[in-house]
Amino acid sequence: MIADLKKLIQKHWGFATFRPLQEDAMRAVLEGRDSVLVLPTGGGKSLCFQAPAVLRGGTTVVISPLIALMKDQVDGLQSCGVPAIQLDSSLSPAERFSYEQDVRDGAIRLLFVSPERLMMAEFQNLCRQIDVKTFAIDEAHCISHWGHDFRPEYRMLSRIKEIFPGANVHAYTATATEQVRADICKQLALTNPLVLVGNFDRPNLTYRVLRRGDVDKQVREVLERRKGESGIIYCLRRRDVDDMAATVKGWGYKAMAYHAGMEGDERRRVQEAFINEESDIIVATIAFGMGIDRSNIRFVLHTSMPKSVEHYQQETGRAGRDGLEAECVLLHSGQDFLTWKAILQKSAMENEVADDFLPNALRHAEDMDRYARGAVCRHKALVNYFGQKYEEPSCAACDLCLGDVEKVEDALVVAQKILSCVARVNERYGVNHVISVLRGEDTERVRQLQHDQLTTFGLLKEHAKTTVRDWIFQLIGQGFLMKSEDEYPVLKLNFASWEVMKGKQTKVQLLQPARKERTERVKRSHADESSWEGVDRDLADALRKWRFELAKQTGKPPYIIFSDATLRELARIRPSTPAKLLLVYGIGTRKIEDFGESLLACITDYCAEHDVPMDVVADAPPPPPKPAKTAAITPSRALAIKLFSEGAAIEDVAEQTGRARTTVTEYLCEYIQRDKPASVAMWVAPAIYNRVAAAVEEHGGARLKPLFIALEEKVPYDDIRIVVAHLNKK
Ligand code: ADP
Ligand code: ZN
Secondary structure, three states: OHHHHHHHHHHHHOOOOOOOOHHHHHHHHHHOOOEEEEOOOOOOHHHHHHHHHHHHOOOEEEEOOOHHHHHHHHHHHHHOOOOEEEOOOOOOHHHHHHHHHHHHOOOOOEEEEOHHHHOOHHHHHHHHHOOOOEEEEOOHHHHOOOOOOOOHHHHHHHHHHHHOOOOEEEEEEOOOOHHHHHHHHHHOOOOOOEEEEOOOOOOOEEEEEEEOOOHHHHHHHHHHHOOOOOEEEEOOOHHHHHHHHHHHHHOOOOEEEEOOOOOHHHHHHHHHHHHOOOOOEEEEOOOOOOOOOOOOOOEEEEOOOOOOHHHHHHHHOOOOOOOOOEEEEEEEOOHHHHHHHHHHHHHHHHOOOOOOHHHHHHHHHHHHHHHHHOOOOHHHHHHHHOOOOOOOOOOOOEOOOOOOEEEOOOHHHHHHHHHHHHHHOOOOOOHHHHHHHHOOOOOHHHHHOOHHHOOOOOOOOOOOHHHHHHHHHHHHHOOOOEEOOOOOOOEEOOHHHHHHHOOOOOOOOOEEEOOHHHHHOOOOOHHHHHHOOOOOHHHHHHHHHHHHHHHHHHOOOHHHHOOHHHHHHHHHHOOOOHHHHOOOOOOOHHHHHHHHHHHHHHHHHHHHHHOOOOOOOOOOOOOOOOOOOOOOOOHHHHHHHHHHHOOOOHHHHHHHHOOOHHHHHHHHHHHHHHHOOOOOOOOOOHHHHHHHHHHHHHHOOOOHHHHHHHOOOOOOHHHHHHHHHHHHHO
């Protein structure tokens, strides 16, 4: 079954392997067990219902909240040679009739509809006629009040099991919280669902937080280092959107504005222009984004703080869906939290809201503020926020790990000064007052309280208010200081604070903005460097133009024709024949039929003209990098690794952990790389090992697909992966 799925994703999508959890998720679909799959944006959720739908035949019904999202998937599927359609209100009666006929004839594998349509008796009859067994619910968090994108029409889906008693239902979402997950299972009345939660890290995204200063200048810096690439600039208010869009256009960029105050037609026009790559930059309020699946967005820039970490994850998540590097820049100021506070209070006054609305919303905003001021790796902070561990010592893809900011050399002493000050004021004052005392401010309040008499008065007088504030929040973020949850929060000490003051705990880190010379040249992240390795950039540009022309001719968005990751690999390998094209990431047989000839002509012409060699055996890493460095963080992983270290067989580990073979093989590779066992004979027969090793010698070990083909498709991918992991460790 799984072997067939692998052949299928190779043939239609041109993918060589599963991503983490895909195999488990697909198996649940094939076995007809209800499931919930939680993977971050770009994690590959859609393949989990698409591929099984093709393999098992019949028709799978997919429910999706927006026509744009459906269209994107339908276009993508059709371009891979998979029969898929959507039934929506835009169809003429004749079109609808003909589509429905196709469905009745059993010619359609995936049928996309809105929740409203699913509730129509007529559509339900159609489903019964063809005996639909499988329903996939995309963006399933829309069913939950707890999610950030509740949609009342999704609530109707709670009747789905009642209406189609024999069917199995699969829910897909990128929203990670436990509460939403449980709510999805409950609302959909899933029966003993398999719940799979992936790793929330997005290693290809580089996160940066800058203190907001001269916004125009800061925005321009980002645009200049991202020239020719596409991105979204988020602003808080509509008027900021219009101003910023005008400014950006004034600098000569192809930019458009988007906000909820615009007419529907105008909004659609802007979206289309962005999707079709006629416009590179969108300046928008957060109204923009849902329904935008353009996979090659290279940067997302927030000109002020979003209202929660969930929103931040969602909005930045739109960057780099193709797995290639992308950058997320947040311009932050201490003012942002106060702005949100005012907005939220106003909204609570003017609308009917639940009692806990305001405290909840404020807590979310405060969490976001804390993230922005934090001194720990951004990847770690985000992943931890969603309840997962982050094991890497450095992400090499955030401002902190890349050294955009500087460590304060005497951090321990500075921390001791701050904490002692909190102790001296008897843990009874808030952040602002403690800052005043530390900076030795001569204010009425300080004098009244006689805090100018304290030994800690003026201890940090040479530092700016914003810097001291940042440090206080950094200490809170690292758990060395606390802030009470009252209406007037005060700073409080804990056990760790006293350990710091006594010098027993010395792991305190504090950051300050790096001195000018160092930030002038923003470092590129590792992902950025490596995915361009060996790529002929001019050819990549030529291919983009080729793709753009083709998009115009076919009326499909460019990224549906080929992803940026595929273009880059083409410009790296420069294949000369259809057979060689098939080795490239993201190219299946249908795309070769449709575009192969014209594509080869484009590459061959370029290489002849510029005297560039073709059919390069690239030793560079395969784009795109996997969205998760490690497979799902679940107890089963630790168990698997332990069992492998005791020499357990793959099948046994799969059985004991309840995970798929591919998944435990990932764990095995992790174990091999980490613990470097001398031999892997336990898992791969020596004869096979030697054959794979010989193939690696010839083709390099960076890409599995050429190895698989070189081994005449006879050695399973799992075996190849194990051998490559073992060779790498040497
Ligand atoms: P999600 O719905 O989780 O946001 P998508 O389904 O849009 O993610 O997939 C993100 C990207 O990853 C797409 O470009 C998709 O083609 C690619 N992808 C999915 N599965 C695989 C795989 N097994 N191997 C390689 N690329 C994959
Ligand atoms: Zn980091």
